Amino acid sequence: MLIRTxxxxxxxxxxxxxxxxxxxxxxxxxxxxxxMWNYHQKGLLGDPxxxxxxxxxxxxxxxSAEDSxxxxxxxxxxxxxxxxxxxxxxxxxPIPHILTYYPEQAEAKLxxxxxxxQATAIRASVETHSGSWxxxxxxxxxxxxxxxxxxxxxxxxxxxxxxxxVHGRLWSASGRARLVVDHxxxxxxxxxxxxxxxxxxxxxxxxxxxxxxLELHEPxxxxxxxTFYFDAGALxxxxxxxxxxxxxxxxxxxxxxxELN
Amino acid sequence: MLTRRxxxxxxxxxxxxxxxxxQPRLSYDLTAKPLADGIWMVEGATDYFSMxxxxxxxxxxxxxxxxxxILVDTGSSRRYGEALNTLARxxxxxxxxxxxxxHHHPDHFFGNQVFADRPIHALGGTRQxxxxxxxxxxDNMYRLLGDWxxxxxxxxxxxxxxxxxxxxDGRDFLALPLGGHTSADLALMDRRSGTLVAGDxxxxxxxxxxxxxxxxxxxxxxxxxxxxxxxxxxxGHGPADPTGDSITQTRDYLSWLDRTLRxxxxxGLDMVELMETPLPDRFAGMGAQPQEYQRSVAxxxxxxxxxxxxxxx
Numbered sequence: 001m002l003i004r005t006x007x008x009x010x011x012x013x014x015x016x017x018x019x020x021x022x023x024x025x026x027x028x029x030x031x032x033x034x035x036m037w038n039y040h041q042k043g044l045l046g047d048p049x050x051x052x053x054x055x056x057x058x059x060x061x062x063x064s065a066e067d068s069x070x071x072x073x074x075x076x077x078x079x080x081x082x083x084x085x086x087x088x089x090x091x092x093x094p095i096p097h098i099l100t101y102y103p104e105q106a107e108a109k110l111x112x113x114x115x116x117x118q119a120t121a122i123r124a125s126v127e128t129h130s131g132s133w134x135x136x137x138x139x140x141x142x143x144x145x146x147x148x149x150x151x152x153x154x155x156x157x158x159x160x161x162x163x164x165x166v167h168g169r170l171w172s173a174s175g176r177a178r179l180v181v182d183h184x185x186x187x188x189x190x191x192x193x194x195x196x197x198x199x200x201x202x203x204x205x206x207x208x209x210x211x212x213x214l215e216l217h218e219p220x221x222x223x224x225x226x227t228f229y230f231d232a233g234a235l236x237x238x239x240x241x242x243x244x245x246x247x248x249x250x251x252x253x254x255x256x257x258x259e260l261n
Numbered sequence: 262m263l264t265r266r267x268x269x270x271x272x273x274x275x276x277x278x279x280x281x282x283x284q285p286r287l288s289y290d291l292t293a294k295p296l297a298d299g300i301w302m303v304e305g306a307t308d309y310f311s312m313x314x315x316x317x318x319x320x321x322x323x324x325x326x327x328x329x330x331i332l333v334d335t336g337s338s339r340r341y342g343e344a345l346n347t348l349a350r351x352x353x354x355x356x357x358x359x360x361x362x363x364h365h366h367p368d369h370f371f372g373n374q375v376f377a378d379r380p381i382h383a384l385g386g387t388r389q390x391x392x393x394x395x396x397x398x399x400d401n402m403y404r405l406l407g408d409w410x411x412x413x414x415x416x417x418x419x420x421x422x423x424x425x426x427x428x429x430d431g432r433d434f435l436a437l438p439l440g441g442h443t444s445a446d447l448a449l450m451d452r453r454s455g456t457l458v459a460g461d462x463x464x465x466x467x468x469x470x471x472x473x474x475x476x477x478x479x480x481x482x483x484x485x486x487x488x489x490x491x492x493x494x495x496x497g498h499g500p501a502d503p504t505g506d507s508i509t510q511t512r513d514y515l516s517w518l519d520r521t522l523r524x525x526x527x528x529g530l531d532m533v534e535l536m537e538t539p540l541p542d543r544f545a546g547m548g549a550q551p552q553e554y555q556r557s558v559a560x561x562x563x564x565x566x567x568x569x570x571x572x573x574x
Contacts, residue, residue: 060533060537061533062533062536062555062559066472066555066556066559066560067559067560070559070563072531072532072533072536072559073533074531074533074534111531111532111533111534113532113563143400143401143404164574165572165574166572166573166574167566167567167570167571167572167573168570168571168573169529169570169571169573171528171529174528174529176529177529178529178531178570179570179573180566180567180570223563225531225563225566227529227530227531241573241574252574253573253574254573254574255573258571259571260527260569260570260571
């Protein structure tokens with residue numbers, strides 16, 4: 001009888017220890033209840049201790065993805081002071097990490113598009129310079145399949161000529177910089193097509209000082225499109241676009257408040 | 262006391278018991294509204310696909326032919342096609358003789374299966390698009406409508422027709438081979454009554470949909486429809502229109518949509534910001550708004566933005 005009780009106690013202790021090993025050091029109550037958050041808190045964010053869900057991190061997106069290959073998302077963390085970076089991710093999807101944004105001299109706010117593979121919670125995890133994390137969430141319904149389809153670019157035979165083409169402009173009065181870069185952004189999940197993505201993209205002033213910086217991952221949409229937000233009047237007359245893809249192709253462009261087409 | 266007989270009786274009653282909790286079989290309640298000489302319309306809801314409406318959101322036209330009824334568009338599912346078949350027999354004991362599909366969107370041709378033994382006419386572009394995109398549409402329709410779709414299989418139209426004079430089951434039409442809502446949109450003008458079956462080139466008090474749209478081409482198609490001077494317009498969605506106002510409204514909405522997206526691109530707006538823009542009063546009250554406007558931003562903005570933004574290298 002005693003032996004049996006002791007064994008049960010041992011199993012309980014071992015079981016408890018195993019569960020604790022899987023848990024992040026700070027366990028949060030996920031407002032989305034999606035089941036994958038603990039895992040991403042450790043894997044994507046490196047299991048920080050100082051972390052919380054925070055309503056001040058706002059994600060704006062349609063409730064349902066009309067086009068799985070081009071889901072728009074606007075992340076607004078301007079209510080959080082002293083932002084160092086924003087990690088944007090999907091809880092469910094073959095590649096959860098969408099991108100990391102370093103606002104540098106821009107506001108902690110970014111508009112982007114990405115590919116979605118199924119209905120999932122989307123997160124923006126905001127790290128401040130003092131190392132505290134603030135997480136915002138939204139939920140997007142989707143029919144699925146966004147990550148495993150070949151890029152549209154391959155339907156035309158001139159995609160190589162357009163590779164790295166930059167379209168964009170500055171709006172100094174409203175503090176906006178918007179750009180679209182032509183790139184297939186292959187996830188590596190479509191049959192026989194290896195990963196081919198832009199990895200780094202930044203806005204810089206004339207002297208090469210970074211104004212805002214992005215690390216891109218596979219789920220960013222084909223022909224990535226971003227709006228960066230600055231204080232009104234804070235943008236210089238022209239801004240350099242600098243980037244590189246995983247095949248070593250360089251992306252070079254200049255945005256200014258020029259003539260619209 | 263539990264005898265052998267009562268135990269058997271109990272067992273026999275078991276399969277029936279769960280029925281008390283099961284949903285009734287989903288069924289469409291279709292009515293045919295007489296419009297003109299030998300023409301009826303089955304009017305769809307002006308909403309988006311939902312589990313409540315079972316996808317009965319489209320207008321169907323039935324017209325008297327020599328050997329039965331001519332059916333224009335077949336609805337969103339096999340079950341819908343069956344309901345149409347039953348309804349047609351109540352109007353004409355010979356039922357449906359000939360079928361036409363105006364274009365390849367699923368709410369207009371997914372009932373084809375029921376009429377697969379009769380000629381199903383459409384433009385060549387519609388047949389090809391149904392072959393290319395039908396299965397993907399079916400995936401999405403099963404997701405949106407669940408059991409309403411049970412047993413539905415994609416049956417593309419069988420008989421390709423061209424524009425011009427067309428006789429279907431003894432009834433004379435002018436066939437207008439147009440496009441813009443999709444790559445191939447057929448409008449049929451009934452010679453006898455001047456009734457125009459416009460398909461989804463015309464929406465009335467219901468927001469136009471744009472997943473396959475080419476806006477400039479659509480505007481040209483509306484010019485052609487107006488030039489045909491119809492006595493009555495049966496739009497793809499929304500009430501029948503004797504005034505021609507449905508064509509004007511569709512044109513007005515499409516120009517506003519194009520202008521709004523272009524101005525948004527020229528102001529550096531992102532898709533989410535555009536989706537959150539409130540609609541003007543004259544469009545806000547249309548069926549399926551603001552959802553259709555938001556879908557249109559997703560369909561059209563990436564292309565429009567590329568046209569509007571200057572090159573940066």
